[in-house]
Amino acid sequence: MGFHQISVKVNGNDEVVTVSSNMTLLRMLRESLALTGTKNGCAAGECGACTVMLNGEPVNSCMVLAVEVDGQEITTIEGLAKDGQLDVVQKTIIEKGGVQCGFCTPGMLISARALLNRNPHPTEEQVVEALVGNLCRCTGYSRIIESVQAAAEHS
Amino acid sequence: MTSAHPGLPEFDYVKPASLKEASQFLAQHVSEARPFSGGTDTFVRMRDGFFNPKYLVDVKGLEGTRVLKFDEKEGLTIGAAIPMNRVVAFADSARYPLLVEAAKSVASYQLRSRATIVGNVCNASPAGDTIGACLAYQGVLNIHGVDGPKTLPLNGFFTGPGKNLLKPGDIVLSITLPVPSKGHAGRYIKLGRNRLSDLSIVGVSAMGVKDSGTKSGYKFHLAIASVAPVPFVPAKAEEILASSPLTPETIAQAAQAAMDAVTPIDDVRGSAQYRKFMVRNLVSRAVTEIMQKLSA
Numbered sequence: 537m538g539f540h541q542i543s544v545k546v547n548g549n550d551e552v553v554t555v556s557s558n559m560t561l562l563r564m565l566r567e568s569l570a571l572t573g574t575k576n577g578c579a580a581g582e583c584g585a586c587t588v589m590l591n592g593e594p595v596n597s598c599m600v601l602a603v604e605v606d607g608q609e610i611t612t613i614e615g616l617a618k619d620g621q622l623d624v625v626q627k628t629i630i631e632k633g634g635v636q637c638g639f640c641t642p643g644m645l646i647s648a649r650a651l652l653n654r655n656p657h658p659t660e661e662q663v664v665e666a667l668v669g670n671l672c673r674c675t676g677y678s679r680i681i682e683s684v685q686a687a688a689e690h691s
Numbered sequence: 692m693t694s695a696h697p698g699l700p701e702f703d704y705v706k707p708a709s710l711k712e713a714s715q716f717l718a719q720h721v722s723e724a725r726p727f728s729g730g731t732d733t734f735v736r737m738r739d740g741f742f743n744p745k746y747l748v749d750v751k752g753l754e755g756t757r758v759l760k761f762d763e764k765e766g767l768t769i770g771a772a773i774p775m776n777r778v779v780a781f782a783d784s785a786r787y788p789l790l791v792e793a794a795k796s797v798a799s800y801q802l803r804s805r806a807t808i809v810g811n812v813c814n815a816s817p818a819g820d821t822i823g824a825c826l827a828y829q830g831v832l833n834i835h836g837v838d839g840p841k842t843l844p845l846n847g848f849f850t851g852p853g854k855n856l857l858k859p860g861d862i863v864l865s866i867t868l869p870v871p872s873k874g875h876a877g878r879y880i881k882l883g884r885n886r887l888s889d890l891s892i893v894g895v896s897a898m899g900v901k902d903s904g905t906k907s908g909y910k911f912h913l914a915i916a917s918v919a920p921v922p923f924v925p926a927k928a929e930e931i932l933a934s935s936p937l938t939p940e941t942i943a944q945a946a947q948a949a950m951d952a953v954t955p956i957d958d959v960r961g962s963a964q965y966r967k968f969m970v971r972n973l974v975s976r977a978v979t980e981i982m983q984k985l986s987a
Contacts, residue, residue, distance in 0.1 A: 537701045537702065537703060538703040538704060540704065556701075557701070557702055557703050557704035557747070558698065558699040558700065558701055558702055558704075560698075560699065560734075563698070579698075579738060580735050580738065581731055581734075581735065581798065581802050582798075584799065584801060587801050590804070593776070593801075593804045594800060594801040594804060595801050595804045595805055596731075596801050596802060596805070598734075599729075599730060599731050599734055599735075599802070599805060600730070600805065601704060601730065603704050604730075604749065604751075647800070647801060650800075651800075664887075665800070665887065666800055668799045668800070668887045668888045669798065669799020669800060669801045669802060669888065670799075
């Protein structure tokens with residue numbers, strides 16, 4: 537099986553990584569770069585626990601090959617806080633109690649941040665549509681949706 | 692499917708530098724190589740052991756796969772590397788409302804960051820959400836094969852579940868949807884196990900337009916997902932909608948004809964019998980809603 541050396545910017549840092557053809561972006565982040573905030577859930581593009589931003593757009597990192605992101609930019613949950621300050625949606629999800637076990641939270645926050653970047657004042661329906669690909673089995677979603685709406689009001 | 696988190700099986704990633712190289716490689720490794728774009732279906736099927744290619748050939752860098760343009764004469768051309776979210780956000784896509792509605796029904800936003808219309812078509816799944824719209828808009832595939840460029844109409848392209856008319860070495864570079872009839876209306880009604888994000892139990896694509904050349908004064912294109920081995924066009928229903936004044940009785944008759952023509956299977960998403968009833972109900976609903984839009 538082939539190996540490939542790729543250059544990728546992850547959370548603002550330039551990284552050079554050697555990856556096998558069948559390594560997913562998810563595995564590269566967790567195992568090569570030790571960024572374990574991104575979670576492995578269904579490995580089928582359904583649960584959204586592995587959501588990261590690829591050039592600013594959310595993707596399921598289990599559904600992207602590491603070799604495909606050569607020369608691209610990735611943002612993971614570890615890159616959401618800036619200068620020691622949590623992102624506003626990280627703050628509101630804490631305030632509103634939108635976290636229980638926390639497994640879905642990194643992916644949820646990446647999807648929420650991406651939504652607010654493309655639409656700073658989403659309706660409740662737009663929040664729901666944007667988070668359809670992030671499954672949570674604890675909270676019942678209401679508080680997560682409230683957190684995103686509260687973040688929109690803050691910004 | 693023994694592991695909860697199966698990794699991808701081993702393969703070699705191949706990124707050809709030219710169309711010629713890509714077509715030749717695929718033709719030389721017919722049973723061993725698969726082209727892919729977004730990978731959202733390919734990777735899932737590989738994890739499930741459905742197929743196990745030795746080579747995955749990435750078509751996203753190839754000439755002609757990154758086009759997304761509208762031309763007043765030719766229509767809308769969508770490259771194989773263009774993810775569905777970009778199609779939805781593209782201003783001229785608004786001329787193709789049925790396509791936009793269908794694309795937005797696919798899985799989730801982050802999946803649509805990768806999933807492509809051309810990939811959905813090439814996959815040839817009977818459940819493909821955007822295929823009905825591409826059929827209704829009379830899409831044409833722009834292909835590069837071992838003998839160079841060629842085109843294939845989408846009508847007749849599907850030959851079975853996951854099967855199509857592509858030959859070894861063929862790469863679909865883009866799909867062109869001709870300029871649609873002015874004033875047409877579309878509706879994609881997707882019945883899933885939840886309101887958003889599921890695969891369809893039944894998916895009805897319908898497009899209607901006023902047409903002085905038919906007896907009813909209207910022309911309809913219908914395509915139904917998940918009810919036959921291929922995306923299904925209920926020709927008899929379309930004929931009924933063209934040949935009699937569009938009263939509720941005519942619409943009911945057309946919906947019944949569609950129900951009688953489909954050949955669904957029982958599967959985890961729904962029974963064959965349930966699917967047949969849903970075809971009748973959803974065809975009726977889609978046509979009725981389009982009539983309301985056209986007379987508004």
